[in-house]
Amino acid sequence: MNKDNFFNIKKILDNNEFFTKEKNVYVDNRTKDYSGNFGLQWNKFPLTQFDSHTGLPLTKNRLFDSSKWNVNDMKNKVVIELGSGAGRFTEILLAAGCYVFSVEMSNAIYVNAINNKSDNIIFIKSSLNNLEFLNNLFDYVLCYGVAQHTPNLLDTYKSCFELGKKGGKISIDHYAKTYHPTSKSIWRPITKRLDPKTLFKIVNFYIPYYFNIDTFIKIKLPSIISKFVRFSIPIPCVNYTNTKNVPQDKKKLIEWAIMDTYDALGAKYDNPLSLDELKKIVKKVGLNSFEVKKNGPILILNGMK
Secondary structure (H helix, E strand, C coil), X not given: CXXXXXXXXXXXXXXXXXXXXXXXXXXXXXXXXXXXXXXXXXHHCCCCCCHHHHCCCHHXXXXXXXXXXXXXXXXXXXXXXXXXXXXXXXXXXXXXXXXXXXXXXXXXXXXXXXXXXXXXXXXXXXXXXXXHHHCCCEEEEEECCCHHHCCCHHHXXXXXXXXXXXXXXXXXXXXXXXXXXXXXXXXXXXXXXXXHHHHHHXXXXXXXXXXXXXXXXXXXXXXXXXXXXXXXXXXXXXXXXXXXXXXXXXXHHHHHHHHHHHHHHHCCCCCCECHHHHHHHHHHHCCCEEEEEEECCEEEEEEEC
């Protein structure tokens, strides 16, 4: 039955006047792309986050620990993934036996189409707000690493909600709001206005030199002193040294640092929320049942339509 649903949804796309097929991707001709930085990022780092590339279960654990979805229940279910990037979660969904509709606004969708070739997936280059003709069709709705980078948060959450069928499961994560300055918040008023290629050149230049200093501050100094020094020297550097399930080879650590520092600085929109703010949005959306929890710097919404 779900296989039939998969092909029925594909037919809907085939017959939609706003979509054309290009390089195995359905391209929405209405979409105004404000996410060029992510397109550049995932073309530069097409496999860096993939579990199949690292040999570590970082993405798989994040997906199932956060969503609380049971992988055994997902086989043959139809899933829409909103904001796929290069396809790190796409890989896990396909391995779980899902039929997947993978949506991405930026040119990273073409990277995903190369990384995750399968007869059980459809790639869509579009804004998640332009998919109302697919409402009420999906067993699972996944939106990780995306919501905070959209211009209207309420519209984003409403769109995610509407895509799920009645009884469908929805999981969205969101940056948690901080109430103190960070190197990211200090520099973003400037960096978000830079051309993505220029910003990438800057980050790619300084991170390899600064990484050793940042690692010393992070690892060798006591925690309180480390936080004070990092605040006093606000040089952005996302450092995964001693982080579980991230490759600890120095070359790989620098690669991840460049990738995620650029990610943090380059997005046009960056709208974190407090736990209470997210709960208010979810109540407006109308989920039948939901849970909102905080996991470190991330808020996670799990609900059912």
